Amino acid sequence: MVDKIEDFYAVIPAGGVGSRLWPLSRADAPKFLHDLTGSGRSLLRDTWDRLEPLAGADRIAVVTGRAHRAAVEDQLPGIPDANVFLESEPRDSAAAIGLAAAILHRREPDVIIGSFAADHVISVLPVFHWAVQQAVAVAREGYICTIGITPTEPSVGFGYIKKADMLSVEGAPEAALVERFVEKPDLDTAKEYVASRDYLWNAGMFISRADVLLAEIEANNPALHAGLMELAEAWDDRERRGPVVDRVWPKLEKIAIDYAVAEPAALKGRLAVVPGHFDWDDVGDFASLAKLNSGGRKNDLAILGENARILSDAASGIVISHTQRVISLIGVKDIVVVDTPDALLVTTSEHAQRVKGVVDALKLTGRGDVL
Amino acid sequence: MVDKIEDFYAVIPAGGVGSRLWPLSRADAPKFLHDLTGSGRSLLRDTWDRLEPLAGADRIAVVTGRAHRAAVEDQLPGIPDANVFLESEPRDSAAAIGLAAAILHRREPDVIIGSFAADHVISVLPVFHWAVQQAVAVAREGYICTIGITPTEPSVGFGYIKKADMLSVEGAPEAALVERFVEKPDLDTAKEYVASRDYLWNAGMFISRADVLLAEIEANNPALHAGLMELAEAWDDRERRGPVVDRVWPKLEKIAIDYAVAEPAALKGRLAVVPGHFDWDDVGDFASLAKLNSGGRKNDLAILGENARILSDAASGIVISHTQRVISLIGVKDIVVVDTPDALLVTTSEHAQRVKGVVDALKLTGRGDVL
Known part of the structure; x- marks a missing residue:
């Protein structure tokens, strides 16, 4: 100590x-x-x-x-x-x-x-x-x-x-x-x-x-x-x-x-x-979050969420489940799926940096209720 | 007539x-x-x-x-x-x-x-x-x-x-x-x-x-x-x-x-x-559903769902929204997203035929409540 x-x-x-x-x-x-x-x-x-x-x-x-x-x-x-x-x-x-x-x-x-x-x-x-x-x-x-x-x-x-x-x-x-x-x-x-x-x-x-x-x-x-x-x-x-x-x-x-x-x-x-x-x-985006949680294994699907009910078939990337829903991923590579009660995000590790742009767009289009 | x-x-x-x-x-x-x-x-x-x-x-x-x-x-x-x-x-x-x-x-x-x-x-x-x-x-x-x-x-x-x-x-x-x-x-x-x-x-x-x-x-x-x-x-x-x-x-x-x-x-x-x-x-799978609803335009994102709240950035394919959630798609091509209250599917047109396999797997794994 x-x-x-x-x-x-x-x-x-x-x-x-x-x-x-x-x-x-x-x-x-x-x-x-x-x-x-x-x-x-x-x-x-x-x-x-x-x-x-x-x-x-x-x-x-x-x-x-x-x-x-x-x-x-x-x-x-x-x-x-x-x-x-x-x-x-x-x-x-x-x-x-x-x-x-x-x-x-x-x-x-x-x-x-x-x-x-x-x-x-x-x-x-x-x-x-x-x-x-x-x-x-x-x-x-x-x-x-x-x-x-x-x-x-x-x-x-x-x-x-x-x-x-x-x-x-x-x-x-x-x-x-x-x-x-x-x-x-x-x-x-x-x-x-x-x-x-x-x-x-x-x-x-x-x-x-x-x-x-x-x-x-x-x-x-x-x-x-x-x-x-x-x-x-x-x-x-x-x-x-x-x-x-x-x-x-x-x-x-x-x-x-x-x-x-x-x-x-x-x-x-x-x-x-x-x-x-x-x-x-610094877990700056979902790409780094995926990497962090897959232990660096490129073909793994990382899963975050206590009650996640995931069915994956040849999928890799990360899925974050904050709902009780069954989530099925088929053949999607380096995918990022974030499932929350009022908003869903689907992107890829490659585009993870662009999420901030979506947040800006939601503000501009009056959908700030989900921010 | x-x-x-x-x-x-x-x-x-x-x-x-x-x-x-x-x-x-x-x-x-x-x-x-x-x-x-x-x-x-x-x-x-x-x-x-x-x-x-x-x-x-x-x-x-x-x-x-x-x-x-x-x-x-x-x-x-x-x-x-x-x-x-x-x-x-x-x-x-x-x-x-x-x-x-x-x-x-x-x-x-x-x-x-x-x-x-x-x-x-x-x-x-x-x-x-x-x-x-x-x-x-x-x-x-x-x-x-x-x-x-x-x-x-x-x-x-x-x-x-x-x-x-x-x-x-x-x-x-x-x-x-x-x-x-x-x-x-x-x-x-x-x-x-x-x-x-x-x-x-x-x-x-x-x-x-x-x-x-x-x-x-x-x-x-x-x-x-x-x-x-x-x-x-x-x-x-x-x-x-x-x-x-x-x-x-x-x-x-x-x-x-x-x-x-x-x-x-x-x-x-x-x-x-x-x-x-x-x-x-015959709308046999989501690939044909996507094609049907995009008017054949490969780079379009087709949207089905009366109350869909979609924010798309460089995405193509089809999104079917049966919830009130905001759905954000970034940089995903030929994607298929089906958002329902108790189940979410994310796949691509290419893998659309494999959806039936997921249904079979859900039956086998005791998650028939979402079928």
């Missing part, structure tokens, strides 16, 4: 709907509330369970929308009420993680925070813990530290982090500085990256002292920083919180933490990375 | 479930009760409407299962009660058509009957009527006459009828003798057939004097004939009918009329054919 890290606080931003997983993911049932691995637990709960040994149940905060409060508390019965940070509307990751940093910094000035998405799939646990332990050691030295995933294939679906010189930090033998971030590359470039061993996948995990993170936000986005400080100052006063959130939150700049914090820090030589040798998947 | 044919009686055997159209067709909602053309009328009703101008509403009989009595009467409000012939269980087409022939022959010894499947799609009406008129003229001469469809392509999905010498019958200038029936051929053979102009598709339509048909059954299947005569003798006596049906019907030989009547008659030179130049489709 891994030791708890005394000055560490885990932050789980649980914001995104996961439109590419519609009609499974919905505004009122976002991706992080679903069991996408057949484990019997939601991705959020799995994320909590990964972090609890490192941080302790009373030192994990979740940043989520007001609408998801009950679902989050239902998934995480051990979470202290004071650690559920509710957004009145989505303002992207810099605001969400920055809010947590600002609140936790006021409560505990020397705290080190680590932010971990609520809807990724990770194994094996000790390997993950080892990466976080190293990152915390690096953060203690005043760096902002990310965990970059060791690539297992030349993926064109992820951004990459280019390593620079190795750091010399006690307890973090694998830590290196980050030279730069790279957006999703083409296949040839991705192949070069993987072959070079200098590039890691950007999994959006950031570990740093709260004050260091806030200083970086202040340097790059002073208005955002000022808003976050105002929110944090009022947060733990029950009477003042509501009005300040209503006034300040909706005006915060919408910006991803990669742009507000990580990339500027990299340019200043203040961003470090430790490699994560664990299995990681 | 076509003239009524005074001595003509139309018989509609409405027996088959249409397993290849599951889950649209069910034991309690067989193919003939569905609107498969978007006309707003069931195939049975369309069949009735085609025959009514020739026979009159009081001279059309339907042979169907006891379970379908209410649905048939609902579809055909004009049908006399005495013209609904109920089977206690399915005994194939020779028994069904033979029963109608035997009953009608007792009521009207010189009657000419024509049997027409309840679940085929036919247009254009006057062309169909012209073929029936010719066939009745041929039948009056003592022949059993079938209507063979002029092939429009070298189909391997139908049986063929080979024409022999032309007949010389007044009112039937296109009539010919039949040399033989041919089972579904391979593609090369089918191409030869179509090129030769000597072959027509077997659409299972038979027109003859009732006494001639019964004599043919007697010659080939004397036990079946005896059973039919016993049934007919008791039929119009309300008290005797039930017990006789219960005793005799279940023991009748199960045989298709093609084997019991048409092929033996052909060998004796007693089977004639007139060509049908109308469009005809």
Whole structure:
């Protein structure tokens, strides 16, 4: 069993709907509330369970929308009420993680925070813990530290982090500085990256002292920083919180933490990375969900759904059954079938990225009742 | 408007479930009760409407299962009660058509009957009527006459009828003798057939004097004939009918009329054919249903279902919606999606023939509740 890290606080931003997983993911049932691995637990709960040994149940905060409060508390019965940070509307990751940093910094000035998405799939646990332990050691030295995933294939679906010189930090033998971030590359470039061993996948995990993170936000986005400080100052006063959130939150700049914090820090030589040798998947669309659940076997049909009644004849891909209906698939390859009470999706792995377009079309055509 | 044919009686055997159209067709909602053309009328009703101008509403009989009595009467409000012939269980087409022939022959010894499947799609009406008129003229001469469809392509999905010498019958200038029936051929053979102009598709339509048909059954299947005569003798006596049906019907030989009547008659030179130049489709599976409803346009998505809410992005094939759900299809080609409240089918035109296998598997695995 891994030791708890005394000055560490885990932050789980649980914001995104996961439109590419519609009609499974919905505004009122976002991706992080679903069991996408057949484990019997939601991705959020799995994320909590990964972090609890490192941080302790009373030192994990979740940043989520007001609408998801009950679902989050239902998934995480051990979470202290004071650690559920509710957004009145989505303002992207810099605001969400920055809010947590600002609140936790006021409560505990020397705290080190680590932010971990609520809807990724990770194994094996000790390997993950080892990466976080190293990152915390690096953060203690005043760096902002990310965990970059060791690539297992030349993926064109992820951004990459280019390593620079190795750091010399006690307890973090694998830590290196980050030279730069790279957006999703083409296949040839991705192949070069993987072959070079200098590039890691950007999994959006950031570990740093709260004050260091806030200083970086202040340097790059002073208005955002000022808003976050105002929110944090009022947060733990029950009477003042509501009005300040209503006034300040909706005006915060919408910006991803990669742009507000990580990339500027990299340019200043203040961003470090430790490699994560664990299995990681952001389950970005049904193609990756199919892959994740078929164990990589191309000709298998993966089935998700407790009461699934599937009859398959020479079919492969994935079927997600959220109804009691008998589902029969004949001769369809790499198929994606998502069967819910009010919406049905049929596509293929190849077209999985286009699901988001359907969601947009449903909004535009007045069929938002199924979103 | 076509003239009524005074001595003509139309018989509609409405027996088959249409397993290849599951889950649209069910034991309690067989193919003939569905609107498969978007006309707003069931195939049975369309069949009735085609025959009514020739026979009159009081001279059309339907042979169907006891379970379908209410649905048939609902579809055909004009049908006399005495013209609904109920089977206690399915005994194939020779028994069904033979029963109608035997009953009608007792009521009207010189009657000419024509049997027409309840679940085929036919247009254009006057062309169909012209073929029936010719066939009745041929039948009056003592022949059993079938209507063979002029092939429009070298189909391997139908049986063929080979024409022999032309007949010389007044009112039937296109009539010919039949040399033989041919089972579904391979593609090369089918191409030869179509090129030769000597072959027509077997659409299972038979027109003859009732006494001639019964004599043919007697010659080939004397036990079946005896059973039919016993049934007919008791039929119009309300008290005797039930017990006789219960005793005799279940023991009748199960045989298709093609084997019991048409092929033996052909060998004796007693089977004639007139060509049908109308469009005809037996809607044997979802591939033909898709073709029928897309107007032959390969890249179209055909949609059946009154309240269909379909969102399609680069999809082709057919979607049949019997629920209120939003159905989204992305990038799936030649797809077949059948969405019903308790069962969902996803396959492709290419695999449409395998649907029957699924139905068999559902029976074997105890999921007959959705059949």
